[in-house]
Amino acid sequence: MIRSTMALRETRPSWRTPPGRVIVVLPAYNEEQSLGLLLQRLDDAMHEDAIDYEIVVVDDGSTDGTAGVVGEYARCLPVHLERHDINRGLGATIRDGLKSAVAIATDKDIVVVMDADNTHTPGLIRTMIRVIREGADVVIASRYRPGSYVRGVPFHRKLLSLCARALFQTVFPIRGVRDYTCGYRAYRARVLRAAFLQYGDDFVNQQGFQCMVDILLKLRGLYLIFREVPLILRYDLKQGASKMKVARTIAQSIALIVRRRFRG
Ligand SMILES: Nc1nc2c(ncn2[C@@H]2O[C@H](COP(=O)(O)OP(=O)(O)O)[C@@H](O)[C@H]2O)c(=O)[nH]1
């Protein structure tokens, strides 16, 4: 028995490298109530599918116990904490999280970004990985695919994201993309590395929630394959209010469209 295992090892092809890992980036601003539960659910989901993973939490100057929660879980889970001294906004937080992820990733790894508010279901990561392994470079968890399900989202937020979809699909069509604004996505690590090489820190240079759209606009110039999978959004699980400032996000998104569409 031992001899046959040895023989197998000796005949392992030289090109075979260990399977890729998943690096999960969580932008977090005052998420102490949700983050612990999300970390547990992430660990469960990764464990169930025997996926090797690491988590990078970027605490964006939270004034609550967000950093403390990460510290607690870091004793038993592969979680790293990065901190901003002051609140810098979602764009800078996602940029720093992606940079840290790329720094520890190999080209085989997959980087997943999701909200830290425990409304995105971690079980979907397995599907997103599968779609990347099937050939996609970027996978978006989308509210606009058959099988998606949204629970607890207020009417005005549904309307806002529908309008955003209509507008962005018209002005910046990207094959395979309907949901431009959802914060739950998976990227090949090497795609992110290439994007940082090309754009530097300007890869993510929008401060607010419109950074999600801008990332796609930057990536669409890199000749990539975009795919979507249906999202189950459990907004009913959200503790406290959304951090999105609706009027500001609309104004900044329109400014972004004008800049990117008419001024290059
Ligand atoms: N870094 C950072 N993260 C933020 C900020 N505002 C929101 N977030 C995070 O961005 C994600 C999206 O915010 P959320 O309130 O869930 O927005 P919604 O789901 O669209 O209502 C969550 O993980 C928040 O913790 C901010 O000012 N800075």
Ligand SMILES: [Mg+2]
């Ligand atoms: Mg959210």
